[in-house]
Structure formats: structure tokens, C-alpha cells
Amino acid sequence: MTATSGSTIIDLQARQLLCERDDRVLFEQLDVAVGNGDLLQLAGPNGAGKTTLLRLLAGLNRDYEGELLWCGEPLTDDFSAYASQRLYQGHLAAVKKALTPLENLRWLVSSWSVSEDQLWAALDEVELGGYEETACQQLSAGQQRRVALARLCVAPTPLWILDEPFTALDKAGVRWLEGRLQRQVESGGAVIITSHHALENIASLRQLELGSARA
Numbered sequence: 151m152t153a154t155s156g157s158t159i160i161d162l163q164a165r166q167l168l169c170e171r172d173d174r175v176l177f178e179q180l181d182v183a184v185g186n187g188d189l190l191q192l193a194g195p196n197g198a199g200k201t202t203l204l205r206l207l208a209g210l211n212r213d214y215e216g217e218l219l220w221c222g223e224p225l226t227d228d229f230s231a232y233a234s235q236r237l238y239q240g241h242l243a244a245v246k247k248a249l250t251p252l253e254n255l256r257w258l259v260s261s262w263s264v265s266e267d268q269l270w271a272a273l274d275e276v277e278l279g280g281y282e283e284t285a286c287q288q289l290s291a292g293q294q295r296r297v298a299l300a301r302l303c304v305a306p307t308p309l310w311i312l313d314e315p316f317t318a319l320d321k322a323g324v325r326w327l328e329g330r331l332q333r334q335v336e337s338g339g340a341v342i343i344t345s346h347h348a349l350e351n352i353a354s355l356r357q358l359e360l361g362s363a364r365a
């Protein structure tokens with residue numbers, strides 16, 4: 151679906167993608183379209199190519215054949231324009247352990263206009279109230295994941311591309327993230343996600359199953 155959310159149009163298309171790694175075809179003749187209100191889950195077994203496809207869609211890897219288009223133009227034509235509209239979060243929490251949650255979050259959102267009050271509110275929303283100024287090396291894996299996810303509370307980007315964001319979250323964290331994803335698509339944004347977590351509670355969910363890879 152391609153529609154408008156406020157003034158932002160989300161129109162990401164992959165056409166006839168072919169991707170090989172180590173002489174193995176991960177996927178071929180792959181067509182994908184993501185527009186406003188879409189939640190696309192990339193599914194499939196370990197090694198199927200989910201992270202690889204996610205990184206292609208984020209424009210981070212250009213080792214493929216086929217077309218990747220943003221609003222009808224190749225992603226590479228004006229990559230900074232595309233990058234400013236999408237948030238990419240890799241599968242690692244990737245917080246700097248010597249820094250505090252507040253310092254990490256400030257750095258993670260540094261390309262956006264976010265106030266100090268919003269940073270504190272975001273950390274509170276992910277249940278890190280009281281830990282804002284504790285070094286991240288003293289936090290659990292789930293708490294470190296929450297630091298990284300706090301940026302979703304303030305992200306102005308309409309398209310989120312998230313690799314295994316549920317990793318290490320407890321049940322309450324899972325419920326919170328499901329709610330965040332739901333609100334993102336209900337407000338006209340879009341999400342592309344890899345996850346082994348079932349997301350059937352989100353009505354607009356579409357799944358793309360990878361794994362028919364062959365040698």
C-alpha cells in the first residue's frame with residue numbers, strides 16, 4: 151500500500167532482487183513493496199537471508215542485482231534523502247557500555263531534534279527511570295536493549311527497519327514493543343522487521359518467508 155501520512159509518503163520497492171553469498175542464492179526474483187501503514191515481517195530459518203535482505207532494504211549493502219526504489223527512484227540516487235526517512239537498528243543492542251543510557255540515547259538521536267526532556271521521558275517509557283545516569287556496563291542485556299529501543303519513542307522517521315528488536319526483552323518489554331510497532335503503523339508509518347517472535351496481534355502484519363535458498 152502506498153498512501154500519505156501527513157506530508158510523508160513511504161514508498162519502498164524492491165524489484166526482482168537477487169542476492170548471493172558464498173556462491174549460494176539467498177533469494178531471487180524477489181519483489182517487495184512497503185508503504186504507509188505496513189508492517190512487514192521477514193521470516194524464515196537461521197541463515198535464510200533475513201538480515202541480509204533487511205540491510206539491502208536499509209541501503210547499507212549494495213551487493214545485489216535488481217532494483218531498490220524509494221519513491222520511484224533508485225535508493226542510491228539520493229541516499230541521504232532516503233536515510234533521513236528511515237531508522238535502521240541492527241540485531242545488536244550496540245550501546246556503548248562506558249556511557250550511561252542518557253548519553254547513549256543522546257548520541258543515538260543526535261541527527262534529530264530531540265530535547266533533554268524527551269530523552270528522559272523516553273528512558274522512563276522503557277522502564278529505565280532511575281538508571282538514566284548509570285554506566286550501561288552495569289545494566290542487564292534486556293536493559294541495554296531497552297536503551298537502544300528508547301529511540302523509537304522519539305524517532306521522527308516514518309520507516310523503521312528493525313533486526314530482531316525483541317531479543318532479551320522480558321514479557322512486559324515485548325508488550326511495550328508490540329504497542330510501539332502498532333502505533334507506528336496506525337499513525338501512517340511503516341515497519342520492516344526480522345523476528346522469530348509471533349506478531350499476530352498487529353492487524354496489518356504481512357509476512358515474507360525466506361528460506362527457499364538453494365546452492
Ligand SMILES: Nc1ncnc2c1ncn2[C@@H]1O[C@H](COP(=O)(O)OP(=O)(O)OP(=O)(O)O)[C@@H](O)[C@H]1O
Nearest residue numbers: 171172176194195196197198199200201202203344
Ligand atoms: N558478508 C557476508 N559474506 C558471506 N556470507 C554472508 C555474509 N553475510 C551473511 N552471509 C551468509 O548469508 C546467509 C544469510 O545470513 P543472514 O544473516 O542474512 O541470515 P538470517 O536469516 O538473518 O539468519 P538468523 O535467523 O540466524 O539471524 C548465511 O549463510 C550467512 O553465512
